[in-house]
Amino acid sequence: MIEARALSKRFQDKKRGEIRAVDNVSFTCQPGKIYGLLGANGAGKTTTLRMLATILEPTDGTAIVCGYDVVDAPEKVRANVGFLSTATALYRRLTAQEFVEYFGRLNGLDEATLKKRVDDIFNRLDMNGFRDRRCDKLSTGMMQKTSIARTLVHDPPVMIFDEPTNGLDIMTARTITAFIRECRDNGKTVIFSTHIMSEVEKLCDTIGIIQSGKLLVEGSLAQLRDKYAEHELEEIFVKVVTPHYVAEENN
Amino acid sequence: MSLRNVGIVYRKELTEALRDRRTVVSTILVPLLLFPVLSVGFGALAIALVGKAKEEVPKVMLRGGEDSPAVVEGLRKLDKIEIVPESSGWKDQIINKEIRAAVEIPVGFQSDVAQEKSDTVKIFKYEGEMKSEFATEKVEKYMKDYRDKVVKERLAAKNLPDTVLQPFEVKQENVAPPEKVSGAAFGGIIGYMVILLCMTGAMYPAMDLTAGEKERGTMETILSSPISRMHLVLGKFFLILTAALGTAALSVLSMGVSFSVLGHYTGKTAGGRDAAAGLLLRLGPKTVISVFLMALPVAVLFSATLMTIALFAKTYKEAQSYLTPMTFIVIIPAVAAMLPGVELTPKLSLIPILNVSLLCKELVAGTYHWNYIAIIFASTCVYAAAALFIAIKMFQRESVLFRS
Numbered sequence: 001m002i003e004a005r006a007l008s009k010r011f012q013d014k015k016r017g018e019i020r021a022v023d024n025v026s027f028t029c030q031p032g033k034i035y036g037l038l039g040a041n042g043a044g045k046t047t048t049l050r051m052l053a054t055i056l057e058p059t060d061g062t063a064i065v066c067g068y069d070v071v072d073a074p075e076k077v078r079a080n081v082g083f084l085s086t087a088t089a090l091y092r093r094l095t096a097q098e099f100v101e102y103f104g105r106l107n108g109l110d111e112a113t114l115k116k117r118v119d120d121i122f123n124r125l126d127m128n129g130f131r132d133r134r135c136d137k138l139s140t141g142m143m144q145k146t147s148i149a150r151t152l153v154h155d156p157p158v159m160i161f162d163e164p165t166n167g168l169d170i171m172t173a174r175t176i177t178a179f180i181r182e183c184r185d186n187g188k189t190v191i192f193s194t195h196i197m198s199e200v201e202k203l204c205d206t207i208g209i210i211q212s213g214k215l216l217v218e219g220s221l222a223q224l225r226d227k228y229a230e231h232e233l234e235e236i237f238v239k240v241v242t243p244h245y246v247a248e249e250n251n
Numbered sequence: 252m253s254l255r256n257v258g259i260v261y262r263k264e265l266t267e268a269l270r271d272r273r274t275v276v277s278t279i280l281v282p283l284l285l286f287p288v289l290s291v292g293f294g295a296l297a298i299a300l301v302g303k304a305k306e307e308v309p310k311v312m313l314r315g316g317e318d319s320p321a322v323v324e325g326l327r328k329l330d331k332i333e334i335v336p337e338s339s340g341w342k343d344q345i346i347n348k349e350i351r352a353a354v355e356i357p358v359g360f361q362s363d364v365a366q367e368k369s370d371t372v373k374i375f376k377y378e379g380e381m382k383s384e385f386a387t388e389k390v391e392k393y394m395k396d397y398r399d400k401v402v403k404e405r406l407a408a409k410n411l412p413d414t415v416l417q418p419f420e421v422k423q424e425n426v427a428p429p430e431k432v433s434g435a436a437f438g439g440i441i442g443y444m445v446i447l448l449c450m451t452g453a454m455y456p457a458m459d460l461t462a463g464e465k466e467r468g469t470m471e472t473i474l475s476s477p478i479s480r481m482h483l484v485l486g487k488f489f490l491i492l493t494a495a496l497g498t499a500a501l502s503v504l505s506m507g508v509s510f511s512v513l514g515h516y517t518g519k520t521a522g523g524r525d526a527a528a529g530l531l532l533r534l535g536p537k538t539v540i541s542v543f544l545m546a547l548p549v550a551v552l553f554s555a556t557l558m559t560i561a562l563f564a565k566t567y568k569e570a571q572s573y574l575t576p577m578t579f580i581v582i583i584p585a586v587a588a589m590l591p592g593v594e595l596t597p598k599l600s601l602i603p604i605l606n607v608s609l610l611c612k613e614l615v616a617g618t619y620h621w622n623y624i625a626i627i628f629a630s631t632c633v634y635a636a637a638a639l640f641i642a643i644k645m646f647q648r649e650s651v652l653f654r655s
Binding site: 050053055056057075076078079081083085087088089090091092093094098102103105106107108134150 | 256259260263266267270271467468469471472474475476477478479649653
């Protein structure tokens with residue numbers, strides 16, 4: 001389970017002064033459910049997810065992931081999280097297997113467990129054809145599978161996906177969305193960020209719309225449709241975000 | 252501290268480094284090949300060129316001397332020299348290397364000598380031009396021998412012994428053992444080399460493991476794993492340290508082998524290089540271990556400092572532009588230690604790099620000032636620990652890791 005409690009992140013910018021990248025955001029993600037964080041570029045999605053994955057430290061507030069506080073026990077949180085984004089690249093000079101094994105060892109797996117786990121994952125994701133190929137020789141699809149294998153190697157109960165399909169071709173993107181569903185079906189807590197409406201409509205149990213670092217609204221797709229009297233998520237999104245967007249432009 | 256995690260990171264970084272052509276070239280191939288190429292290759296080429304220059308029969312123009320036939324005849328009989336008659340533009344001919352030198356015999360030289368009058372024989376040359384210098388040497392030697400002969404004849408005519416002109420001799424004698432002599436002459440170079448190569452060896456991996464990782468997008472991947480940032484820094488740091496020490500060790504090894512091969516090849520004729528080869532062969536395990544023990548905190552200092560600076564960069568290229576000036580900062584104190592007369596003092600023993608460089612000079616010469624060794628080792632360890640502490644702190648700063 002993930003529980004964000006008044007999560008905030010401020011940055012100092014030389015030109016623009018203080019920037020509130022994430023401002024007092026609270027939400028809860030349940031096991032066996034997918035929480036979709038929907039927002040435009042620069043809305044604060046990546047910063048929020050990076051704080052949940054303890055890559056960044058919150059300026060204020062906190063989050064509890066699998067019972068561990070992201071501020072007090074970041075290493076324990078990371079041991080329970082699989083984090084995947086288009087920015088999480090592979091070590092080019094390692095083979096696919098070495099890469100996955102490296103992260104397995106960093107997650108504290110002993111060699112016997114690691115071998116079994118790697119064999120299972122490589123069979124499941126059909127990766128045996130390229131397990132000894134260096135990552136810089138892999139196709140985009142193979143790279144994505146290797147990244148997925150990395151997030152799964154320690155079998156974490158929480159999965160965080162930051163715009164995982166950004167810039168991918170449709171076939172590779174489908175591999176990722178299928179994987180996200182599989183995680184939910186396996187009872188994992190899943191949160192993912194995107195600006196692609198169709199992905200949210202297809203995948204998410206709960207949707208949170210974020211703009212200017214603030215979580216403006218959250219609910220299931222049906223609840224949002226009712227509330228805003230719109231069927232298309234894109235229309236709902238525009239209705240939610242426009243007043244804030246205009247106010248921001250005026251400022 | 253979990254050494255297991257540090258070891259995991261270290262092993263992975265080592266695997267990647269050994270598969271990276273640039274790292275292998277800069278850390279292993281360059282130090283191994285630099286000295287054979289520079290000393291054996293370049294040295295052999297120089298010897299070959301000098302030999303060829305010596306074999307050439309230089310043309311020397313004779314100016315005057317019509318009334319001094321004995322001297323002219325003597326010059327003409329000289330081996331490996333061709334006397335050419337005087338022609339116009341002789342200075343230009345020397346400059347244009349058509350002739351190598353010109354010798355001017357003053358009018359009435361021979362009769363002046365007979366009458367015990369003083370005269371000056373001039374030799375014109377192209378200074379710094381090797382073949383011109385050889386020709387000049389030959390002519391000068393002939394003229395000096397001729398002068399000595401005249402002096403002897405005059406003394407004999409007056410029934411005076413040779414000791415009239417040389418009442419006593421002055422002789423220098425060395426009491427220092429050979430390793431101290433060559434240590435004083437070449438010890439500075441060993442320290443300089445080890446320090447500089449520690450630096451160059453650390454440079455590439457320091458950039459690759461920090462800015463390179465940011466550029467390739469793997470920083471976020473590794474930061475999302477449960478490893479603590481301190482363990483991550485230490486794993487990376489030990490790899491950079493290995494590269495620094497490995498480069499220095501391989502270089503000294505290759506330098507020793509190159510010099511001894513060169514000494515053998517030249518038949519022990521090249522004095523300076525031979526002494527250096529002798530020194531390296533005589534260094535012995537005690538000196539080698541002492542030098543590397545002193546180099547260890549320096550390598551730690553370099554590895555941590557370079558890693559911290561490179562971490563600020565967003566790209567490999569940016570890191571290069573930050574680290575290249577560092578080479579000069581290191582070279583200046585390392586070279587200063589090689590200057591004649593610069594010796595260890597309590598104040599200098601606290602200046603990083605310069606202190607170790609000076610101490611290496613002493614160690615190679617076989618002198619062990621234990622109080623200085625203690626001060627220098629301790630102070631360098633303090634600097635190194637401070638640099639490593641800063642590196643660990645920097646790895647915990649989001650503004651550095653995610654600088655945009």
